[in-house]
Amino acid sequence: MNRSRAAITALVAAALLGLPALAQVPAGFDTPEDARAALASARQQQRNARARGERLEREAARSQEAAAKAKAAAAALAARVQQAEAGIAAAEAQLALTNRERRALADKLAERRRPLVRLTGALQAMSRRPLALSALQPGSLRDLVYTRAVLDSTIPLVRQRTAALRTDLDRAKVLEAEARVALAELRAGEAELRQRRGQLVALAAQERLKAQQAAGGADREAERALVLAEQALDLDQLVERLEAAGTLRERLAALPGPLPRPADPAAARMAAPPRPAPSETAPPARYQLPVAGRITAGFGEADPSGQRRAGIALAARPRAQVVAPGAGRVSFAGPYRGYGRIVIIEHAHGWTSLVTGLATLDVAVGQQVTAGSPLGLAPAARGEVALELRQGGQPLNPLDHLR
Numbered sequence: 001m002n003r004s005r006a007a008i009t010a011l012v013a014a015a016l017l018g019l020p021a022l023a024q025v026p027a028g029f030d031t032p033e034d035a036r037a038a039l040a041s042a043r044q045q046q047r048n049a050r051a052r053g054e055r056l057e058r059e060a061a062r063s064q065e066a067a068a069k070a071k072a073a074a075a076a077l078a079a080r081v082q083q084a085e086a087g088i089a090a091a092e093a094q095l096a097l098t099n100r101e102r103r104a105l106a107d108k109l110a111e112r113r114r115p116l117v118r119l120t121g122a123l124q125a126m127s128r129r130p131l132a133l134s135a136l137q138p139g140s141l142r143d144l145v146y147t148r149a150v151l152d153s154t155i156p157l158v159r160q161r162t163a164a165l166r167t168d169l170d171r172a173k174v175l176e177a178e179a180r181v182a183l184a185e186l187r188a189g190e191a192e193l194r195q196r197r198g199q200l201v202a203l204a205a206q207e208r209l210k211a212q213q214a215a216g217g218a219d220r221e222a223e224r225a226l227v228l229a230e231q232a233l234d235l236d237q238l239v240e241r242l243e244a245a246g247t248l249r250e251r252l253a254a255l256p257g258p259l260p261r262p263a264d265p266a267a268a269r270m271a272a273p274p275r276p277a278p279s280e281t282a283p284p285a286r287y288q289l290p291v292a293g294r295i296t297a298g299f300g301e302a303d304p305s306g307q308r309r310a311g312i313a314l315a316a317r318p319r320a321q322v323v324a325p326g327a328g329r330v331s332f333a334g335p336y337r338g339y340g341r342i343v344i345i346e347h348a349h350g351w352t353s354l355v356t357g358l359a360t361l362d363v364a365v366g367q368q369v370t371a372g373s374p375l376g377l378a379p380a381a382r383g384e385v386a387l388e389l390r391q392g393g394q395p396l397n398p399l400d401h402l403r
Contacts, residue, residue, distance in 0.1 A: 029096050038294075039093035045292045046086035052288075052372060053079035067368075074207055075372035077200045081321040082292050084193040089292075089317065091186035098179045105172050200321070204362035204374050222365040225332045235339060235354070236310070240393055242331045242344055243352055281391065283401045284326030284347045286371040290355050291316045291323070291378060291385045299397040310395035311354065311388030316378035322385055324369040325353050325398070333363050333375075339386075343375050353398075354388040 029035040056076035063069040225242070232238035297303070297313035316322070324345055331352075332344040339356040343363060346352055359379040363369060378385055389398040 029093070032097060032100055035093050035096045035100070039090055039097065041294065042086050042090035042093055042292075046083055046090060049079050049083035049086055049292070052076075053083060056372060070203075070207055071368070071370045071373060074200070074203050074374055075323070075370050077196060077203060078321055078323045078374040079372055081193065081196045081200055081374075082323070084189050084196055085317055085320055086292055087189040088186060088193065091182050091189060094182040095179060095186065098175050098182060102172060102175045102179070105175070197321075200374055201362075207367070222334075225365050226334060229332065229334065229336055235336065235342075235356075238332070238336070239344060239352060239354055239388075239390065243346075243350075243390070243393060281349055283349075283351055283391070284328070284371070285403075287326045287389075287398070287401045287403055288323070288371055289314065289398075289402065290325050290375065290387055291320050293317065293320065293385070296384060297386075299395075299399065310390075311386050312398055313384040313386045316357070316383060316385045318378065318380050318382055319359070320378040320385075322355065322358055322375045322378055324363075324371060324373040324375055325355070325387060325389075326351075327370045328353070328368075330363050330365055330367045330369060333361050333365055333367075340379070341376065345369065350392050352390045354390070355385065356388075357383055357385040 029038065053076050056072050056079055060069050060072035060076055063072055228241050229238055232241060291314050293314040293316045295312055296315045297309055299309060299312050301309050303309055324343075326345065326347050328345040328347040328351075330343060331346045332342065334341060336342045336356070341358040341361050342354065342356045343358065343361065344352065344354050355375060357378065358376040361376040362374045363376070369375075387398050389396050389401060
């Protein structure tokens with residue numbers, strides 16, 4: 001009898017004490033659906049960044065020109081930074097999901113443990129009373145027989161409930177292991193991100209210095225860009241003026257050089273004047289989002305002031321890496337009122353990209369960039385990085401040209 005009670009007590013107590021402790025992991029998401037969506041998005045961004053990094057690393061290895069090799073190497077390193085950032089975001093979402101499930105399981109286990117705790121207390125009280133003493137007390141033998149009958153009917157129910165409890169405890173241990181793996185991935189991603197960022201900062205500084213040394217008039221052009229920024233009434237006017245300056249520069253660069261005077265004047269009269277090549281309007285061959293993040297405002301949506309947005313806004317992680325959406329030439333890089341630090345890139349065929357909301361800049365006016373080249377970092381606090389794409393001054397939806 002005492003052995004049966006002791007066995008039941010031990011069984012229940014083992015089930016009650018086997019729950020692993022919950023790790024202190026911030027949720028960060030309102031619902032499990034939000035966390036699952038963030039996890040799927042982060043994993044997709046991680047795969048995309050890895051593919052870009054591998055492609056750019058191959059381009060850098062194949063390139064024979066030093067400038068092109070350096071640009072591809074910097075863009076590849078920026079892609080690896082974004083890959084590490086996406087890995088951290090995925091680990092955070094996985095931790096949030098695991099932690100939420102563990103809290104729900106702990107609540108269910110607490111509800112199930114209440115009746116078992118009371119039963120354990122009663123069994124422990126019974127197990128402490130010696131069997132010989134119970135037999136000598138008046139009516140104890142009848143009570144003993146009755147108790148044995150009650151226990152015989154209770155033991156199967158106790159075993160059933162403790163079996164379900166053990167299943168939940170096993171699931172809790174699995175969740176604990178998953179949380180530890182996700183936490184280890186988070187720490188590894190943070191360490192990799194610090195290393196990659198250090199390498200990228202050094203490489204971006206070298207490229208910026210080379211660009212300034214290669215372009216003798218870069219300082220004067222930067223000063224003119226700052227003057228335009230002060231004179232422009234708004235951001236649209238600044239982009240229009242820079243686009244006009246870029247168009248003029250392209251036309252001047254496309255003018256033919258002096259032709260040798262022909263010996264026969266008649267041949268000169270008969271020579272047909274050169275015809276300009278038809279203007280091309282193709283968008284950038286490769287175009288991507290400047291930062292990994294959730295789209296918080298779409299093209300054409302009304303902003304808080306009621307005006308229609310000329311681009312899209314992305315929720316960026318703190319100090320997230322911001323890259324050039326496409327290849328081109330930096331026509332403006334600096335602070336602009338109300339938009340933080342901004343970068344304007346002139347693409348071929350009259351296309352222009354505007355990236356706003358940066359906290360730091362890694363490019364200078366006149367610098368040539370490729371798709372994925374590092375532009376700078378997002379703010380230390382969570383904020384929005386906006387992207388606008390224009391063709392001939394007309395705003396277009398950047399999402400329609402991603403490739």
